Amino acid sequence: MKAKDGDDQDARTFTQQARRAQIVQAAIETVAEVGYPNTSFSKIAQRAGLSSTGMISYHFARKPELFAEVVNTILRAAGDITATRMRTAATYRAKLRAYIESNFEFIARHPAYTQALVEIVTGIRFRDTTSLGGLEKAVVSVDGLTDFLSEGRAAGEFGRFDSFTMAVSIRGAIDNFLRQHMFDGDLDIARHGREVADIFDLCTRPGAGASN
Amino acid sequence: MKAKDGDDQDARTFTQQARRAQIVQAAIETVAEVGYPNTSFSKIAQRAGLSSTGMISYHFARKPELFAEVVNTILRAAGDITATRMRTAATYRAKLRAYIESNFEFIARHPAYTQALVEIVTGIRFRDTTSLGGLEKAVVSVDGLTDFLSEGRAAGEFGRFDSFTMAVSIRGAIDNFLRQHMFDGDLDIARHGREVADIFDLCTRPGAGASN
Amino acid sequence: MKAKDGDDQDARTFTQQARRAQIVQAAIETVAEVGYPNTSFSKIAQRAGLSSTGMISYHFARKPELFAEVVNTILRAAGDITATRMRTAATYRAKLRAYIESNFEFIARHPAYTQALVEIVTGIRFRDTTSLGGLEKAVVSVDGLTDFLSEGRAAGEFGRFDSFTMAVSIRGAIDNFLRQHMFDGDLDIARHGREVADIFDLCTRPGAGASN
Amino acid sequence: MKAKDGDDQDARTFTQQARRAQIVQAAIETVAEVGYPNTSFSKIAQRAGLSSTGMISYHFARKPELFAEVVNTILRAAGDITATRMRTAATYRAKLRAYIESNFEFIARHPAYTQALVEIVTGIRFRDTTSLGGLEKAVVSVDGLTDFLSEGRAAGEFGRFDSFTMAVSIRGAIDNFLRQHMFDGDLDIARHGREVADIFDLCTRPGAGASN
DNA sequence: TATGAATGAGTATTCATTCAT
DNA sequence: TATGAATGAATACTCATTCAT
Structure with missing residues (x-):
């Protein structure tokens, strides 16, 4: 009779999941439109066609x-595209290009998602532990990318x-x-994606390195 | 008498300017400490030692x-440091390094400023009516840097x-x-400033270029 | 089918009565634990193991x-103890002592009940529309005790x-x-029960009486 | 610019004190009429003629x-009456009578006050420390009366x-x-006040005492 | 200029109750 | 019977802004 917390999505009924998804969708659109600080339950409810914030x-x-x-x-959606594109690439260099370009692809395909993400991430207090329960860390984190680069360097x-x-x-x-x-x-978007990939393709080349 | 808007600071008395500066300073510190969404007039007034939000x-x-x-x-403060450092550099390459490293220097020297800037910029919607009156363009803009790079390329x-x-x-x-x-x-901060400068020094090198 | 109101418990099935009793029990415990104002249907339902406040x-x-x-x-439970104890006492004086001490006994034996009673009785307005339908009168009433004392006085x-x-x-x-x-x-509790009984034993003594 | 807390009433302006008194008065009346749990800021504001709960x-x-x-x-008002009446009484016995009768007098003179007090005291959770900051202890307390009785007994x-x-x-x-x-x-009220005083005059008499 | 009182719309959250299934 | 989703009003509290003084 109360909303469950955490990630035990299995425990939720189909209807519940659908409603939650609907609300989440409305929240994303609202944030994208009016910004995170201006996003209130009532605006989300209105957009979702709900009768009340309750x-x-x-x-x-x-x-x-x-x-x-x-x-x-949002993270899942972005991760899906990126992971798929990287998997089909053979070399580390190709994977890096795939990573960069697929990120741009995501921007193009889901503008509201990307916009909302930026809003939320920087709108939320960083040290504020009560906010997203460690999720903001996941958003800001470049750990995965760092590891990938290290592996690529190890591979020469x-x-x-x-x-x-x-x-x-x-x-x-x-x-x-x-x-x-x-x-x-x-x-x-696609063109700039390629250009950014070019830039970092250039400065990650083997042989090249910090010279001072 | 009503509060003036915009940039006609000349029309303001010395006292007015001092008060405004005092309030602005308190606002910066408040935002840096509690975050933009939690920054209210009363908190700013309190920090500024004002008796009323009025x-x-x-x-x-x-x-x-x-x-x-x-x-x-904040932008003026950051611009001052950057401009000074760039002026003393002789070549375009050196100026670019100065630009990057001075930005990191600003982060180190004025943490509250940088923090507040990030908070506000993403806290405020980009194209809405309650915005900063064109200022958000200035924040996001990379026009100056773009022109500088173009000049440097023209200079070879x-x-x-x-x-x-x-x-x-x-x-x-x-x-x-x-x-x-x-x-x-x-x-x-300083080390990472140098490393970032290294990275872009590398990929802006003459002779190097996009290969696909 | 709609829920019945009032006291026609005869019309209710055994299952209905069991459910009602279960809910009532949960309500008592909840009130005793969190207080009347903080007692909500959902808390009661939770404690009763019901899946819905509905x-x-x-x-x-x-x-x-x-x-x-x-x-x-609660009143019935308290009345049971008191009535039993009074019945076994021979004289009016002994019955009065039995009344007082059995009330203290009830407090000791059913702390949740007594606590809940106090909370509810003063939590609910006396003459308003959402009240207990005459029951608050029963709670406040000292009619039975008054009659008992009159009888005792008549008996000398x-x-x-x-x-x-x-x-x-x-x-x-x-x-x-x-x-x-x-x-x-x-x-x-027991000691204070005896002391209170002592006090009123004293001032209800025959021969003694108001002197002004 | 914010409401002060605590008891530093001296720090408040005359207007502030007047408004606070007005709100307190409206709160008392509201509690007396609809009960403590049903007393909300909006009802108080309405009764006080305020434009909003803000x-x-x-x-x-x-x-x-x-x-x-x-x-x-409320406590101050009741204490004033009681203290005055007790001071004019010469003996401990007379003071006890004064205490009891002046309490009844208070009930007669300030019905809303007494009603509100009862509502609040029992409406508030006892162990709830966040409620009145120890004030509920003062209300429930019989320490003063206990001490007074002890003194009287010591005086014979x-x-x-x-x-x-x-x-x-x-x-x-x-x-x-x-x-x-x-x-x-x-x-x-007055008559019952005298009768209650009679009762306790009787059982506090010297010579009399617990007999079992 | 400066104060502080006032306004009224705003916030998230809780609630008893209803209802289709 | 029982469930859980839905409703809409209610809650205390905060806010930027206004205004008389």
């Missing part, structure tokens, strides 16, 4: 639980550089392009 | 006007790349490092 | 109907006093001890 | 702060009895009469 509270025990699911949903496909710094730079380049796109709207 | 409303017609000035203040100091894409990547790398730093706290 | 609404037409039954249940076992005033005093002494006990927790 | 929050930082002041106000004016038990009984008799009065309304 319906949201019925399905999500607390506000952070809703936004945790929102972030999770990349040059000399600090994996973490490079990962932060790559991720930052992608995210900042997203911000530019949110602002401008009419950028050629 | 004082803020008296000096700033609307909430966005205050935060526009906040952003302006840089390789083949799209100036805008490169500018977005550089700016994104810096900003993402800032985010990581806000999250982690104990990163070696 | 189940409560199904068995009790309105919230006051549930709490009327709660009060009734008690002294000169106003029966109603004495009844109110006796009942008040007991109830206030209960309040103190709820506050303190570690009072010697 | 006005209450402006003057009282938190709900318990308001009700603490309510209880304080009273008989043998446990001071605490007697104090609880006296206070309980008074409070229960109040409850009866809230229910009935047309009791002769």
Whole structure:
């Protein structure tokens, strides 16, 4: 009779899952449109066609639980595209290009998702532990990318550089392009994806390395 | 008498300007400490030692006007450091390194400023009515950096790349490092500044260029 | 089929009665634990192992109907103890002592009941529409005790006093001890029961009486 | 710009004190009419003629702060009457009578106050520390009365009895009469005050004492 | 200028109750 | 009977803004 918390989605009925998904979707669109700080339960409820905010509270025990699911949903969607594209690439260099370009592809395919993600991630207090229950860490994290770069370097496909710094730079380049796109709207996403891939293809080349 | 809007600071008395600066300073510190969504007029007033939030409303017609000035203040401070450092560098390549490293220096020297900037920029919607009056464009903009890169390429100091894409990547790398730093706290800022400069020094080298 | 109201328990099936009793029990425990204002249908349902608050609404037409039954249940339990103990006493004086001490015994044996009763009785307004349907009268009433004292006086076992005033005093002494006990927790209930009995044994003595 | 907490009433302006008193008064009346659990900020605001509940929050930082002041106000009013009447009495026995009768006088003179007090005291969870900040202890407490009875016994004016038990009984008799009065309304308060005083005059007589 | 009182819309969350299944 | 989804009003509390002084 109360909203469950955590990730035991199996325990939820089909109807519950559908409603939750509907609310999450409305939340994403709302955040994308009016920004995270201006996103209230009533706006979400209105967009979702719910009769009252009570319906949201019925399905999500607390506000952070809703936004945790929102972030999770977006991250899963982005991860799916990226993982698929990287798997089909043979070399580390090709995988890096696949990573970068698939991120741009996601931006193009799910503009609201990317926009919402940026809003939430930076809108949420970083040290605020009550917010998303560690999920904000997952969003900011470049751990996976760092490891990937280290592996590639170990395999001799990349040059000399600090994996973490490079990962932060790559991720930052992608995210900042997203911000530019949110602002401008009419950028050629695919082309810029290729260009960014070019840039980091260049500075990760074997043989090349920090010279000072 | 009503609060003025915009940039006609000349019309303001010395006392007015001092009060505004005091409020802006308190706003920056408050945002840095509690985050943009938790920043209220009363918290700012408290920190500024004002007896009433009415004082803020008296000096700033609307909430966005205050935060526009906040952003302006921060941007000016950051721009000062960067411009000075770049001026003393002789070559375009050296200037680029100066640009990157001075940005990291700003992060180290004014943590509250950088933190507040990140909070506000993403806390405020980009194209809505309550926004910062064109200022968010200035925040996101990489026009200056783009032009600089183009000049450098024309001068033959840089390789083949799209100036805008490169500018977005550089700016994104810096900003993402800032985010990581806000999250982690104990990163070696100067070292990472040098490493990021190394990375982009590498991929802007003359002779090098996009290969596909 | 709709939930019945009032006292026609005969019309209810065995299952219905069992469910009602189960809910009433859960309500008592809940009130005793978290207090009347914090007692909600969902908390009661949870404690009763019901899957939905709808189940409560199904068995009790309105919230006051549930709490009327709660009060009734408690009153009946208290009345049982008191009546039994009084019956075994021979004289009116002994019966009065039995009444007082058995009330303290009830407090000791059913702390949750007494606690819940106090919470509910003062939590529910006396003359409003959402009340307990005359039951609050039964709770407050000292009619039975008044009559008993009058009979005792007629039998010559008690002294000169106003029966109603004495009844109110006796009942008040007991109830206030209960309040103190709820506050303190570690009072010697049986001992205080005897002492209160002593006090009223003293001032109901024949020969003694109001002197002004 | 925020409501002050605690008891530093000196720090408040005249207007603030007046508003607070007005709100407290409205709160008392509201509690007396609809009961403590049904008393909400909006009902109080309505009765006080305030435009919104925000006005209450402006003057009282938190709900318990308001009700603490309510209880304080009532206790002060009751204490004034009682203290005055007791001071003019010469002997301990006379003082006890004064205590009892002045309590009844208070009931007669301030029916809303007494009613509200009963509602709040028993409506509030006893162990709930967040409620009135220890004030509920003051309300329930019979320490003063207990001490007074002990002194009187030491002075030889009273008989043998446990001071605490007697104090609880006296206070309980008074409070229960109040409850009866809230229910009935047309009791002769002064007369019952005298009768209750008679009762306890009787059982506190020197020479008399517990006999078992 | 500056104060502080006031406003009214806003927030998330809880609640008893209803109802289709 | 029983479930759980849904409703809509209610809760205390916060906020930017206004305004008389």
